[in-house]
Amino acid sequence: MNAARPHGAFSRIAALARKESKQIWRDPSSAVIVLFLPLFLLFLFGYGISLDAASVRIGIVIEEREPDAESLANAYLTAPDFAARIYESQALAEVALQANRLRGFLVIPSDFSQRLRARGSGPAQIYIITDGSQPNTAEIVANYSQGVLGAWTTQFARDQGLSAEPALTIEPRFWFNEDLRTRYNLVPGSIALVMTIIGTLLTALVMAREWERGTLEAVFATPVTSLELLASKLIPYFLLALATMAACVLAAVFLFGVPFRGSFLAILALTAAFLAPALGQGLLISSAAKNQFVASQLALFSGFLPAMLLSGFMFEIDSMPAPIQAITTIVPARYFVSGLQTVFLAGDVWSVLLPAIAKMLGLGAVMLFFAWRLTPKRIA
Amino acid sequence: MWARILSLITKELLALLRDPRGRMVLIAPPLIQLFVFTFAATLEVRNVDIAIVNLDQGRWGRELVSRIDAAPTFDEVISLASIGEIAPAIDSRRVLAAIEIPQDFSREIEAGRPARAQIILDGRRANASQILFGYVNRIVGAVGAEARPRPLLTEGIVRHWFNPNLIYRWFMVPALVAIISMLTGIVVTTLSVARERELGTFDQLLVSPLTPLEIMIGKIAPGFLIGAAQGTLFIGLAVFVFAIPLSGSLPLLYVAMVFFLAAVLGVGLFISSISSTQQQAIIGAFAFIAPAIMLSGFGAPIENMPGWLQVFTLINPLRHFLVVVHGVFLKDMPALEILANTYPLVIIAAVTLPAAAWMFRARTQ
Incomplete structure (x- = not known):
């Protein structure tokens, strides 16, 4: 009897897992979930999110018709980062800014060329007005505008026979992503997001559905323990998620041209480790919610949104206030994002990957433990 | 008709809100x-760590290091002894960037030739790296203006409307x-x-x-x-x-x-x-x-x-x-x-x- 127990447990898990897999497979939406949705999302992230600003719409208001002012305006009109056009008056540019047709505008005042030519009257000033309601773009408009002004001024000084070379310069070199393609960072990051959706959202609904339909009571009448029940729910979704991951990695490399410098082993270990907390969180939610509406809301708010906003994918974690940084340490996607970015762009840097894997497994153990505690083998 | 719709709406709302978990959620x-x-x-970059390799014995290398040290952007400024230590620090995400100041840095400045430093940034965090580079570039510009002061010809005055800060x-x-x-x-x-x-x-x-x-x-x-x-x-x-x-x-x-x-x-x-x-x-x-x-x-x-x-x-x-x-x-x-x-x-x-x-x-x- 005792010798037969482990065998019994395994065959029960296998039978239940088979039942769960069939249920997933029979549902026509499963293909959508495993392949279509992840690739669709990856596609959106790959093309939809680009922080490489190009053709920012700005306006130029020239208050004097002098050659210097015209020459500066021309520098803005031909700058590759701007789609600039001349506005007849500042009032017109202001209206366009308010109506979102412009991200900013420049004013070259009527004393510009006079101050530029007359030494000792201080620098010739121009005004750079931005739409601060979009802080990110406002910053870019200000920086680009200063850059164009700086380049134009250097050229002007050179033409005047003044020395223009700066005393010292600092040259940037961006490792792992020399041309600074944001897609290289965003695609691995969005894989983490997609896997959160697959891992957490789907499993969140599984147990909740059984509670809602009352089918768990039938399972309670069998010799299956709650641990076996959870294992049987996890295994099919684990395999499903691995398939999704494979599709995502292939798409990242062959569709988006993201370099893959790490090893197969590293990414497999990372993914498997991430799925522990992701699936665990889903099961925890569904055991706690017992209702698919509540479960889906909880999965959205505790899974998807933190993975997007608290994982370092969109915002730098180091820059967040300390209490929020503390919250990010329990967001599994945080470790997955940094791990994936490393495996894709830098290679197998185990000093990053091993701690990430360990933390994800730790979080997974905690979540699975609570999921197990919340799945009583009895009818309340 | 309206009474029927109203009672259906009431029923739907009750179905959602009757469950305390549903209300809570x-x-x-x-x-x-x-x-x-x-x-x-937040789009600012704050509290990040940066490494510096200063091979220059002269005044301007020290000046640049002390300016970086004083900048509020950085949490920790780590001084590295050799260029070889940069790669592990960046790879392991210990620092976001590493600045390399070459041996002849001060000498070039004193000689009136353009001096060049280098900054290596972690391209895995491309956005933060770019913002950080902007900060460092501004500090370098300020040191440069001190090393060789010259009158400013033009100035762009930035005003952010609708959200000034x-x-x-x-x-x-x-x-x-x-x-x-x-x-x-x-x-x-x-x-x-x-x-x-x-x-x-x-x-x-x-x-x-x-x-x-x-x-x-x-x-x-x-x-x-x-x-x-x-x-x-x-x-x-x-x-x-x-x-x-x-x-x-x-x-x-x-x-x-x-x-x-x-x-x-x-x-x-x-x-x-x-x-x-x-x-x-x-x-x-x-x-x-x-x-x-x-x-x-x-x-x-x-x-x-x-x-x-x-x-x-x-x-x-x-x-x-x-x-x-x-x-x-x-x-x-x-x-x-x-x-x-x-x-x-x-x-x-x-x-x-x-x-x-x-x-x-x-x-x-």
Whole structure:
């Protein structure tokens, strides 16, 4: 009897897992979930999110018709980062800014060329007005505008026979992503997001559905323990998620041209480790919610949104206030994002990957433990 | 007819709110998210660690190091002895960047030749690296101006309108008003029909005296009421807790919100009608929510997207509503401009609601 127990447990898990897999497979939406949705999302992230600003719409208001002012305006009109056009008056540019047709505008005042030519009257000033309601773009408009002004001024000084070379310069070199393609960072990051959706959202609904339909009571009448029940729910979704991951990695490399410098082993270990907390969180939610509406809301708010906003994918974690940084340490996607970015762009840097894997497994153990505690083998 | 619709709406609201967990989930998580995300979202780069290899014995190398040391951006400035130590520090994400000051740095400056330093940045965090490089470049420029002072010929004076200090919260909170009311509204609506179908109670509704149109209105109303209530709560918090200026017309904001929710809930009901299980409905809702957020201008500006995708964003209700929310909150947008951004919402609603009604009818017969 005792010798037969482990065998019994395994065959029960296998039978239940088979039942769960069939249920997933029979549902026509499963293909959508495993392949279509992840690739669709990856596609959106790959093309939809680009922080490489190009053709920012700005306006130029020239208050004097002098050659210097015209020459500066021309520098803005031909700058590759701007789609600039001349506005007849500042009032017109202001209206366009308010109506979102412009991200900013420049004013070259009527004393510009006079101050530029007359030494000792201080620098010739121009005004750079931005739409601060979009802080990110406002910053870019200000920086680009200063850059164009700086380049134009250097050229002007050179033409005047003044020395223009700066005393010292600092040259940037961006490792792992020399041309600074944001897609290289965003695609691995969005894989983490997609896997959160697959891992957490789907499993969140599984147990909740059984509670809602009352089918768990039938399972309670069998010799299956709650641990076996959870294992049987996890295994099919684990395999499903691995398939999704494979599709995502292939798409990242062959569709988006993201370099893959790490090893197969590293990414497999990372993914498997991430799925522990992701699936665990889903099961925890569904055991706690017992209702698919509540479960889906909880999965959205505790899974998807933190993975997007608290994982370092969109915002730098180091820059967040300390209490929020503390919250990010329990967001599994945080470790997955940094791990994936490393495996894709830098290679197998185990000093990053091993701690990430360990933390994800730790979080997974905690979540699975609570999921197990919340799945009583009895009818309340 | 109205009495029937009203009782159906009451029943739907009760189904949602009777469960204490259901009530809690509509209030607590959105509030927590509002506070957490608002403070999490910052574009500044602060508290990062940086490494410096200073091979220069002279004055200017020391000067640059002490300026970097004093900058508030950096948490820890780590001094490395050799260039070989840079790679491990960057690879392991110990530092975001490493500055290399060459041996002849001061000598070149004293000789009047341009001196060059190098900064190595972690391209895995491309955005933060770029911002950090901007900061360092400014410090280097200041040291350079001291090393070789020369009169400034031109100066660009920057003024950020509508948000002078570029407080990111002012952008984030109004955007969350739109996004979170959309999230709740759509999940409530998407699950409404799918749940009844899954539990088999939908047939009971169909044999009741309610017409399909009445059922449809009854199914949309709770999402609308809850979405609008959440939107109102968040507008209140934005103004009274986050002290974000509400400069424009509140009534016009509500006009736009009505059409926004109508457009979004039309999509929700459509998804609900074609799904036979709640799981399918949730996946469907997700397939709408994710692109709606990504292609709205919230995460990245629309003008950065490829042209064909920019055209596609025109059918995204969130894109238009975000313009209105930001316009009304921060920009004191004129009524005409608000209406110009509301009419696409009217058109989208005029497509999604009849499409949902058609699909609903087709699936209930």
